[in-house]
Amino acid sequence: MDEIKNALKEICKDTVENFPLSYITGFRTGGPARFFVSPSDIEEIKKILYVCRRYNLPLLVIGRGTNILISDKGFDGVVISTKNLNKIKVENNNIYCQAGVLLSTILKTCIERSLKGLEFLSGIPGTAGGAIMSNAGLKKEWISERIESVDVVSLLDIKEQKLPKEGINFGYRTGGLEGYLIAGALFRLEKGKTEEIKMAIADYMKKRIETQPLEYPSAGSVFKNPPGLFAGMLIENCGLKGFSAGGASISDKHANFIINKGNASSEDIYKIICKVKEEVKRVYNIELETEIKIIGSFGG
Ligand SMILES: Cc1cc2nc3c(=O)[nH]c(=O)nc-3n(C[C@H](O)[C@H](O)[C@H](O)COP(=O)(O)OP(=O)(O)OC[C@H]3O[C@@H](n4cnc5c(N)ncnc54)[C@H](O)[C@@H]3O)c2cc1C
Structure with a gap:
């Protein structure tokens, strides 16, 4: 040891x-x-x-x-x-950042340098690396749209590579980069008007505050949306809003959010995930898939 x-x-x-x-x-x-x-x-x-x-x-x-x-x-x-992989630099209209740079820091840089294209990331609390790994974004806007290349280290042979966007299999909530550690990425942006960029970022944040339980610890939306449907709507229609296990609960504000009301354990959250899957399968015959990554052993 x-x-x-x-x-x-x-x-x-x-x-x-x-x-x-x-x-x-x-x-x-x-x-x-x-x-x-x-x-x-x-x-x-x-x-x-x-x-x-x-x-x-x-x-x-x-x-x-x-x-x-x-x-x-x-x-x-x-x-x-990746907290110490925190360097960011601007070259022409492009931003290069290491994987641990927070999305909020990227947006701050976008405002300072009048660069537009990533405003929709406003309010997503993760890092560049985490966001690329899951192709984070909204319903119709994904981080992959603005990526030029991603620097990775292959976990198989421990070699570094620069992957051009075209070589990456981005999809709905997947970066297709399993087997790699993301070290950094280059984003291709456009010159914009500072005030308009600021306003767009504030608008996206306002919508989040109105619809998401940001006052509680959470991991955002827990389940992926099945094709053409919304996981939150299915969960709500199953009557599960407010359903609790220990200190965790399905948010009354947004049914796809599980919140920690103060003393939740991961086991409490996992129990809710199982209950949601079971009910949505029973009522709609749909197998919900988690958007969040579940690590380690659960259930006893
Ligand atoms: C209130 C709230 C709102 C949210 N809203 C959204 C939203 O609108 N859209 C959206 O897409 N997501 C949303 N999320 C989810 C989350 O914030 C994003 O997915 C974010 O990009 C995750 O980044 P992270 O650094 O926290 O990743 P982590 O949670 O730390 O990691 C996520 C996964 O990526 C892997 N990973 C992380 N960094 C690296 C790396 N450098 N190399 C290789 N693998 C890595 C981890 O192993 C893990 O499997 C929200 C979360 C919250 C709490």
């Missing part, structure tokens, strides 16, 4: 053992990470991946944790946090 810790500390001084993941997840739940490491460049990422390989340790990459449910038992391996 000490040998692994020392190897990781040699790469990242601030490596933490038994780090409570509830500190950083959107739901504010989740048990400890055996090792929590925060690299700041590709070289450090590669060295960490070699340590994982040498000691046969499972790996989890985490951005802001706003699209993830982690077991209360935690993660018995290495969690790579």
